[in-house]
Amino acid sequence: MPHFExxxxxxxxxxxxxxxxxxxxxxxxxxxxxxxSSFRPGTNFRAWIYKILRNAFLTSRTGLKATATVPLDLExxxxxxxxxxxxxxxxxxxxxDGQLVQQALEQLPVAYREILLLCxxxxxxxxxxxxxxxxxxxxxxxxxSRARKALRGGLQQQFVRGTN
Amino acid sequence: MVCxxxxxxxxxxxxxxxxxxxxxxxxxxxxxxxxxxADALARVQMKRxxxxxxxxxxxxxxxxxxxxxxxxxxxxxxFALGWTFAAAAVAVIVVGTLTSLYVGTRSGRxxxxxxxxxxxxxxxxxxxxVDVISTDRHTVKPWFQGKIPFAFNLPELxxxxxxxxxxxxxxxxxxxxxxxxxxxRKHHISVFMFQERSLPAKLNESSPSPxxxxxxxxxxxxxxxxxxxxxxxxxxDIDNLAKLFKAAx
Numbered sequence: 496m497p498h499f500e501x502x503x504x505x506x507x508x509x510x511x512x513x514x515x516x517x518x519x520x521x522x523x524x525x526x527x528x529x530x531x532s533s534f535r536p537g538t539n540f541r542a543w544i545y546k547i548l549r550n551a552f553l554t555s556r557t558g559l560k561a562t563a564t565v566p567l568d569l570e571x572x573x574x575x576x577x578x579x580x581x582x583x584x585x586x587x588x589x590x591x592d593g594q595l596v597q598q599a600l601e602q603l604p605v606a607y608r609e610i611l612l613l614c615x616x617x618x619x620x621x622x623x624x625x626x627x628x629x630x631x632x633x634x635x636x637x638x639x640s641r642a643r644k645a646l647r648g649g650l651q652q653q654f655v656r657g658t659n
Numbered sequence: 660m661v662c663x664x665x666x667x668x669x670x671x672x673x674x675x676x677x678x679x680x681x682x683x684x685x686x687x688x689x690x691x692x693x694x695x696x697a698d699a700l701a702r703v704q705m706k707r708x709x710x711x712x713x714x715x716x717x718x719x720x721x722x723x724x725x726x727x728x729x730x731x732x733x734x735x736x737x738f739a740l741g742w743t744f745a746a747a748a749v750a751v752i753v754v755g756t757l758t759s760l761y762v763g764t765r766s767g768r769x770x771x772x773x774x775x776x777x778x779x780x781x782x783x784x785x786x787x788x789v790d791v792i793s794t795d796r797h798t799v800k801p802w803f804q805g806k807i808p809f810a811f812n813l814p815e816l817x818x819x820x821x822x823x824x825x826x827x828x829x830x831x832x833x834x835x836x837x838x839x840x841x842x843x844r845k846h847h848i849s850v851f852m853f854q855e856r857s858l859p860a861k862l863n864e865s866s867p868s869p870x871x872x873x874x875x876x877x878x879x880x881x882x883x884x885x886x887x888x889x890x891x892x893x894x895x896d897i898d899n900l901a902k903l904f905k906a907a908x
Binding site (some may be wrong): 497498499500503504507508513516517518520521523524528540566593594596597600611612614615616620636639640643646647 | 671674676705706708709710711712713714715716717718719723726729730794820822829842853905
């Protein structure tokens with residue numbers, strides 16, 4: 496099963512629930528098998544199967560809830576970051592257990608979380624991300640930039656909370 | 660600030676998504692600018708931290724088994740390599756035609772190379788290209804126990820572009836061997852292993868030229884085994900996979 500472990504990891508990050516993630520992965524493979532004729536040889540298989548998983552998530556109860564409560568594209572949410580002397584990077588260096596990053600990732604809106612995972616964990620190119628999320632390349636770049644900013648903001652807030 | 664325009668593109672640079680020329684000028688700038696190089700280092704650390712933190716969940720053995728039974732146990736419905744079938748079927752015809760033209764005159768050595776090419780293409784054209792479908796070398800390697808008369812090592816593929824798709828038993832001139840299929844950027848590469856002493860033809864020479872086969876191939880002997888790495892991927896990819904096997908053996 497190609498990409499099985501990676502898809503499962505991605506599904507867990509989207510759903511925050513292992514059982515739901517298993518259902519999602521199962522549904523993804525079932526849909527991929529059924530709709531294999533829609534796959535165009537020569538195009539990116541990984542982007543294709545991730546897109547199936549993501550679409551299945553977006554139409555699931557958890558996905559609908561996640562996208563209903565948080566706008567998918569957070570164009571106007573670039574608020575100023577809290578002013579602290581520490582940077583997120585220096586916090587990371589201080590606490591290298593990764594737990595802080597996991598918590599900050601968990602708290603991101605799904606649109607930011609998924610694009611960061613596709614870029615940093617799956618190491619997809621912008622073009623692959625564009626195909627997976629069905630968004631233009633320009634949007635990939637801008638959303639990625641906002642996602643990184645939001646993650647840094649989340650890390651800083653955690654740090655501020657931790658020091659107060 | 661002079662560096663503002665550079666910093667605006669720093670993430671794109673670190674994602675290696677800038678045009679090649681801009682990547683070069685960025686390299687030069689980062690090397691000469693302490694502020695940008697410190698920023699770049701911090702962002703790389705952040706990228707690494709996300710990469711590590713993001714690989715958090717692994718499927719349970721029970722779920723893996725359940726999925727395996729549902730999907731992999733039905734090879735007729737396997738789609739893992741399906742997208743290559745059409746291309747591979749065309750390649751079968753091409754290779755088959757080419758090889759049949761030369762079959763009367765080729766030497767034993769060339770015949771072995773051609774058979775390897777035929778095995779590679781015929782396997783990809785099959786509706787069930789692999790008998791054990793797994794990306795996990797620790798699943799694939801034990802599967803061969805008791806099926807072939809030798810043991811072998813599979814390379815660790817982490818941080819490489821290659822991924823293991825699965826394996827199957829194969830025969831070359833009535834000699835049993837192992838056939839692994841790897842994926843690299845949508846190209847499939849076959850790795851064959853046989854006991855050297857069992858092969859009929861002496862294969863001392865280096866790899867055949869692509870002109871002979873229409874594929875890139877590398878072959879070598881190591882630890883009593885004869886390895887063949889073949890595929891339509893670039894010669895560099897074939898060479899890189901061959902190096903991984905050489906290092907693992």
